[in-house]
């Protein structure tokens with residue numbers, strides 16, 4: 001009998017494309033669920049779905065459904081009987097969450113509860129859930145270790161991601177289902193969300209347009225290349241049964257200051273950056289920095305793509321989408 005498939009939620013999105021492509025490359029059947037949320041242009045999402053299905057005929061199937069709709073989620077699980085779930089669907093931006101905490105709570109918290117309930121009812125064997133480095137808030141201590149206190153999220157988005165981790169813990173406690181939460185650190189690479197800074201700056205600097213920079217350029221992010229994240233997601237899925245419930249950081253552990261990120265982008269596109277400075281935005285943290293001791297030891301996780309090389313690959317991909 002054929003192996004039961006893996007369900008990826010948020011399958012039309014950026015990170016899910018890389019995770020799905022990695023699973024398909026090893027011959028897995030993937031069911032991709034997404035509601036094509038219009039918060040950024042769904043043409044990018046349709047392109048991702050098109051590429052996944054045309055490159056993997058017969059292995060990838062798309063289900064258009066909203067994770068807030070418990071009946072639609074249950075129907076998808078009943079129809080496809082996934083053996084594992086990689087739950088990546090979410091409203092994902094930090095800044096827009098300040099204007100819409102209820103919308104974020106619905107998609108991220110109620111949606112996650114629906115995915116966990118359906119997993120329990122339909123015989124799923126393991127679950128992997130996307131969390132975020134934002135749960136560390138403005139922690140004074142760095143690099144960030146998984147066992148640090150994460151009681152101070154500073155945006156509604158971060159609070160919903162922490163809530164997902166707590167729901168996942170409870171789910172594991174009650175069901176004993178192996179359940180992993182992965183704290184991703186600012187992910188970039190081909191197909192990156194168009195709202196994220198690297199994507200926006202590559203476009204604007206290459207066209208000679210001014211970019212808005214929030215703060216004095218010293219804030220920093222631990223940028224992590226998308227295929228490194230995908231490798232970590234697969235390792236977590238493969239190994240979570242040895243741990244029960246576990247939180248792992250997936251980062252690069254090499255923070256890049258905003259001004260250095262802009263300089264790298266300017267080198268990659270071959271133009272200098274015109275900058276307008278604006279005050280730091282509420283909800284934005286000063287820095288992120290992953291400690292990878294646990295994920296290296298337990299997952300064999302090892303980020304491989306250096307920042308400027310990753311930016312170059314993202315830029316090359318963007319140019320194939322919009323040839324001059």
Ligand SMILES: NC(=O)c1ccc[n+]([C@@H]2O[C@H](COP(=O)([O-])OP(=O)(O)OC[C@H]3O[C@@H](n4cnc5c(N)ncnc54)[C@H](O)[C@@H]3O)[C@@H](O)[C@H]2O)c1
Nearest residue numbers: 010012013014015035037066067089090130132184186187
């Ligand atoms: N990109 C990053 O740097 C980053 C960092 C930390 C955590 N994460 C997390 O990783 C996951 C993937 O993020 P991404 O950057 O690929 O974002 P993305 O927006 O490209 O992908 C998320 C997908 O979820 C879908 N979605 C949203 N609400 C839904 C709903 N109610 N029902 C069904 N589908 C829904 C969207 O349509 C989208 O395709 C998210 O959980 C995000 O919070 C991302």
